[in-house]
Amino acid sequence: xxxxxxxxxxxxxxxxxxxxxxxxxxxxxxxxxxxxxxxxxxxxxxxxxxxxxxxxxxxxxxxxxxxxxxxxxxxxxxxxxxxxxxxxxxxxxxxxxxxxxxxxxxxxxxxxxxxxxxxxxxxxxxxxxxxxxxxxxxxxxxxxxxxxxxxxxxxxxxxxxxxxxxxxxxxxxxxxxxxxxxxxxxxxxxxxxxxxxxxxxxxxxxxxxxxxxxxxxxxxxxxxxxxxxxxxxxxxxxxxxxxxxxxxxxxxxx
Amino acid sequence: xxxxxxxxxxxxxxxxxxxxxxxxxxxxxxxxxxxxxxxxxxxxxxxxxxxxxxxxxxxxxxxxxxxxxxxxxxxxxxxxxxxxxxxxxxxxxxxxxxxxxxxxxxxxxxxxxxxxxxxxxxxxxxxxxxxxxxxxxxxxxxxxxxxxxxxxxxxxxxxxxxxxxxxxxxxxxxxxxxxxxxxxxxxxxxxxxxxxxxxxxxxxxxxxxxxxxxxxxxxxxxxxxxxxxxxxxxxxxxxxxxxxxxxxxxxxxx
Numbered sequence: 001x002x003x004x005x006x007x008x009x010x011x012x013x014x015x016x017x018x019x020x021x022x023x024x025x026x027x028x029x030x031x032x033x034x035x036x037x038x039x040x041x042x043x044x045x046x047x048x049x050x051x052x053x054x055x056x057x058x059x060x061x062x063x064x065x066x067x068x069x070x071x072x073x074x075x076x077x078x079x080x081x082x083x084x085x086x087x088x089x090x091x092x093x094x095x096x097x098x099x100x101x102x103x104x105x106x107x108x109x110x111x112x113x114x115x116x117x118x119x120x121x122x123x124x125x126x127x128x129x130x131x132x133x134x135x136x137x138x139x140x141x142x143x144x145x146x147x148x149x150x151x152x153x154x155x156x157x158x159x160x161x162x163x164x165x166x167x168x169x170x171x172x173x174x175x176x177x178x179x180x181x182x183x184x185x186x187x188x189x190x191x192x193x194x195x196x197x198x199x200x201x202x203x204x205x206x207x208x209x210x211x212x213x214x215x216x217x218x219x220x221x222x223x224x225x226x227x228x229x230x231x232x233x234x235x236x237x238x239x240x241x242x243x244x245x246x247x248x249x250x251x252x253x254x
Numbered sequence: 255x256x257x258x259x260x261x262x263x264x265x266x267x268x269x270x271x272x273x274x275x276x277x278x279x280x281x282x283x284x285x286x287x288x289x290x291x292x293x294x295x296x297x298x299x300x301x302x303x304x305x306x307x308x309x310x311x312x313x314x315x316x317x318x319x320x321x322x323x324x325x326x327x328x329x330x331x332x333x334x335x336x337x338x339x340x341x342x343x344x345x346x347x348x349x350x351x352x353x354x355x356x357x358x359x360x361x362x363x364x365x366x367x368x369x370x371x372x373x374x375x376x377x378x379x380x381x382x383x384x385x386x387x388x389x390x391x392x393x394x395x396x397x398x399x400x401x402x403x404x405x406x407x408x409x410x411x412x413x414x415x416x417x418x419x420x421x422x423x424x425x426x427x428x429x430x431x432x433x434x435x436x437x438x439x440x441x442x443x444x445x446x447x448x449x450x451x452x453x454x455x456x457x458x459x460x461x462x463x464x465x466x467x468x469x470x471x472x473x474x475x476x477x478x479x480x481x482x483x484x485x486x487x488x489x490x491x492x493x494x495x496x497x498x499x500x501x502x503x504x505x506x507x508x
Contacts, residue, residue, distance in 0.1 A: 046301035046330075047363050054452070054460040076300075076364075077463070080447045085461060109301050109372065109493055110330075118363065122444045154507055163442075164500035183508045185496040188417075190376045193334045198308070206308040207339060209331070234508045236500030239363055242439040246418035246490030253408055254437045254488045 004065065005031035005092040005156060008082050008120070011099065012075045012112025014041045015060070015068070019098035022141035023130060024068075026148050027095055030156060032065040034091065036082040038112075039070040043101075047115035048074045055081060075112035079119040093156060094120035097130035097168075098141055098148070104131070104169040104223040104233060105189035105213070114167055118239050121165035126155050128165065133227050134172035143175035147232045150181065167235040169227045182231040187222035190214050258319065259285035259346040259410060262336050262374070265353065266296045266329045266366025269314070269322070273352035276395035277384060278322075280402050281349055284410060286319040288345065290336040292366075293324040297355075301369035302328045309335060329370035337377060347410060348374035351384035351422075352395055352402070358385070358423040358477040358487060359443035359467070368421055372493050375419035380409050382419065387481050388426040397429035401486045404435065421489040423481045436485040441476035444468050 007027060011020040015037040027033060036057070050073045061068040069086060071078045075096070083090055099113040108114050113129045120127030130148055132139055151168060160166065167186075171178060191211040198206055218225050223233035261281060265274040269291035281287060290311070304327045315322040323340060325332045329350070337344055353367040362368045367383045374381030384402055386393055405422060414420065421440075425432060445465040452460055472479050477487035 041306070044303045044305045046299075046303070046369070048300045048302045049298045049364055049463065051298045051463055052295070054462050055449075056458070056460050080463065081449065081461065084447060084449055085451070106376065106493065108495055109369075110303055115300070115363075122360065151508070158507060161497075161500050161503045164497045164503070167495075181508050183501060183504055185498075185501065186494050188494075193338055195309075195335065195338055197339070204310070206310050207335065208308050209303065209305055209334065234504075235495075236497040236504055237495045238497035238500065239360065239495070240440050240442075241362055241421075241489075241491045241493070241495070243415075243418045243490040243492035244439075246415050246492065247437060247439065249415045249418070250437055250488075250490055253412060254405070254435050 007031045007033050008091040008094045009033055009035045010037045010075055010078045010096050010116045012038065012042045012045060013100050014038050015070050017100060018137060019100050019141060023095060023098050026145055027152060028066060030152055034082065034087060035068040036071055036078045036086055038075060038078060039072055042074055042112045044110055045074045045112040046110050047076055049076050050074060057081060057085065075116035076119050079116050083123060090123050090125050094125045094127040095152065098144060099131035100137060100139060101135040102131055102133045102169055103129065103167060104227055105187040108167055108186065117165045121163060122239060126160040128155055128168060130168045130170065132170050132172055139172065143178060144170045147181060163238050164236045167237050169223055169233040171227050171230045173230055177230055178232060179230050182226045182233055184223040184226050184233045184235050185221055186235050187224035188217035189224060190216060261285045261287050262345040262348045263287055263289045264291045264329055264332045264350050264370045266292065266299060267354050268292050268295045269324050271354060272391060273354050273395060277349060277352045280399050281406055282320060284406055288336065288341060289322040290325055290332045290340055292329060292332060293326055296328055296366045298364055299328045299366040300364050301330055304328060304331050311335060311339065329366035330373050333370050333373040344377050344379050348379045348381040349406065352398060353385035354391060354393060355389040356385055356387045356423055357383060357421060358481055359441040362421055362440065371419045375417060376493060380414040382409055382422060384422045384424065386424050386426055397432060398424045401432065401435060417492050418490045421491050423477055423487045425481050425484045427484055431484055432486060433484050436480045436487055438477040438480050438487045438489050439475055440489050441478035442471035443478060444470060
């Protein structure tokens with residue numbers, strides 16, 4: 001009997017991104033690892049699922065306690081295929097990332113990395129997403145290693161509350177500058193989008209989206225504050241979007 | 255001075271879907287209407303945004319107090335383009351739908367219709383998504399009309415609490431069977447996915463996603479219960495995914 005836990009790893013930057021390669025290296029010592037990740041970058045896909053065209057899986061590597069698959073779908077597709085087709089069961093744990101760029105604050109709702117984590121939580125699998133506050137493909141993930149190992153070990157030994165997953169955001173500073181791990185709530189924030197308006201060679205207009213993160217609230221109990229002050233931010237996340245305070249305010253109107 | 259409110263309408267089934275055509279007809283009497291909607295079906299796109307390729311807008315109709323645009327992007331893209339390029343300001347209200355199919359319970363996290371609504375709320379615009387509990391393109395939206403008009407009138411006259419938008423799900427029964435409007439919380443639910451495994455003419459395997467909604471909790475205060483019992487379900491929704499109960503349970507571990 002193999003008592004090592006079965007662990008699914010995925011991401012949204014694609015299977016070749018340095019972030020997932022680092023995460024695989026850090027997590028392999030903890031158990032049997034199966035990687036099912038998008039075959040190309042899928043940043044900004046959020047919780048999209050593919051229902052209008054078929055999905056494919058390609059086996060890339062098969063070693064002792066390790067298998068790796070590419071998939072042509074979104075991160076949420078990868079998780080669903082991993083559970084039903086690749087593993088034929090739910091894994092014991094799911095880890096997603098390391099995302100190239102912040103998923104703190106409102107970024108979570110656009111994040112494929114965190115959509116994969118929510119898919120895991122929906123299926124009852126303790127699931128954690130890791131993101132580094134650096135969008136570059138050349139980011140250095142070394143400082144993140146010991147904090148990721150600490151969180152992975154804690155989740156494997158103690159599990160997570162039912163229906164709760166974790167959104168972990170790591171500051172992009174050397175290891176000795178990181179002040180520790182801090183439990184936080186999601187900061188209020190938004191993106192102030194703008195668009196580059198351009199003209200194609202045939203006179204047609206087109207638009208490139210560009211955005212700037214706009215802080216709305218930034219209390220010391222938020223993930224955004226924590227990352228900006230060199231803490232590893234851990235936010236417990238669920239998938240109930242009900243605005244309970246709104247319920248009271250609307251009670252007599254609907 | 256034109257005192258009619260400026261209203262943005264969008265959806266995720268595409269600008270040709272009968273659901274948005276019905277919604278446009280019901281809402282035009284309330285103000286100046288601008289439609290910016292996807293040029294093709296975008297069900298299941300969730301909160302995806304388009305950052306890797308350019309977006310285009312096509313003006314389809316321009317009449318007194320009415321303009322209509324097609325866009326090659328997602329519902330969230332449509333809202334961002336509408337605010338920044340089409341209207342050059344935030345509208346007074348945003349309405350999305352009528353979605354062909356339920357967005358009650360966990361469906362909200364996969365829904366492009368509701369992603370558009372959340373985009374509106376993030377920008378401070380009172381926003382409502384409407385969905386009919388019938389996936390057919392031949393669905394009859396007639397019974398929904400007077401309930402949609404009631405909710406639109408209430409939101410236009412009284413606004414919505416800051417950061418709160420509404421997810422409205424309408425049962426697919428004749429008008430005289432609908433028992434009224436009910437304020438609800440999001441039901442716990444999930445999808446039990448399965449995949450059709452097939453082989454292409456070259457021997458390659460591919461997979462079609464198919465899913466069955468699986469009820470987890472179904473209290474009488476939930477949207478799922480309300481729709482199943484012929485109420486129009488109204489859930490106040492926000493974009494803070496923090497699991498506050500999880501915070502307490504994890505306080506001593508991270």
